[in-house]
Amino acid sequence: MNTMFKIGGGLIAFGIATEIVYQVYLRWKGKRKDKDPQIITDVLFFPDKRVACLDFFHKPKGCANKNCRYSHSDNSLSELYRHLSSAKKCLDVCVYTICCKELCDILISHHKRGVAVRVVTDNDQLNLTGAQVWRLRSEGVPVRTGNSSYYMHHKFVIVDRELLLNGSFNWTRQAITGNQENLIVMNIPHVVNKYLGEFEKLWVEFNPANVHKSELHAEAKVQLVNGEEKW
Ligand SMILES: [Zn+2]
Numbered sequence: 001m002n003t004m005f006k007i008g009g010g011l012i013a014f015g016i017a018t019e020i021v022y023q024v025y026l027r028w029k030g031k032r033k034d035k036d037p038q039i040i041t042d043v044l045f046f047p048d049k050r051v052a053c054l055d056f057f058h059k060p061k062g063c064a065n066k067n068c069r070y071s072h073s074d075n076s077l078s079e080l081y082r083h084l085s086s087a088k089k090c091l092d093v094c095v096y097t098i099c100c101k102e103l104c105d106i107l108i109s110h111h112k113r114g115v116a117v118r119v120v121t122d123n124d125q126l127n128l129t130g131a132q133v134w135r136l137r138s139e140g141v142p143v144r145t146g147n148s149s150y151y152m153h154h155k156f157v158i159v160d161r162e163l164l165l166n167g168s169f170n171w172t173r174q175a176i177t178g179n180q181e182n183l184i185v186m187n188i189p190h191v192v193n194k195y196l197g198e199f200e201k202l203w204v205e206f207n208p209a210n211v212h213k214s215e216l217h218a219e220a221k222v223q224l225v226n227g228e229e230k231w
Contacts, residue, residue, distance in 0.1 A: 046175060047177045047178050050177065051176055052071045052077040054202060077176055089116065090158075090160060090161060092196070099123070099171060104171075121151075123154040146206050164191065166195065167184050
């Protein structure tokens with residue numbers, strides 16, 4: 001009987017000790033999560049009332065124009081300027097429509113400072129009024145597009161391979177001051193890594209050499225269907 005009491009008491013003591021250890025672990029884990037300064041999550045909503053002044057938010061000397069008609073107050077676009085400007089090593093831009101001069105000014109200035117800027121965009125958007133792709137290319141920024149009749153419809157940017165901005169936001173004046181748009185900002189590694197993978201996949205796929213190969217392949221298919229024997 002005594003032995004039974006001893007075994008029962010031992011089991012209860014073991015159960016209590018296990019529960020205490022588990023509760024201490026949960027509290028430690030909770031505190032660690034609260035204190036983790038590495039996680040950034042935010043969302044920017046558009047439209048803004050006015051376009052943010054790039055000089056005011058981006059240039060060290062600020063805006064010298066006393067009659068500046070752009071906004072000097074914080075808004076969603078100024079936050080986007082800030083995130084893009086924070087790039088120290090690389091900026092990967094994958095956006096369907098790129099017509100905003102101010103955002104491209106940041107890409108060009110970063111490119112000139114040695115930040116590795118890469119741009120993927122849609123081929124059908126190249127000749128839109130205000131399209132900035134030709135300007136980016138003339139300044140030496142590498143830009144790649146596919147040749148598909150389907151859209152390269154993404155709108156995301158990765159800063160220094162660790163911060164992701166993704167949402168509905170195209171780089172146009174209409175998106176800045178007209179449309180309802182959203183842009184999520186996060187640095188959750190497993191999510192950012194998936195977007196990095198998608199960017200690298202498109203970068204290879206849209207390499208002019210590979211695009212040319214796929215054009216030849218498509219042409220060969222057409223000729224085969226038509227019963228010609230050139231291929
Ligand atoms: Zn200004």
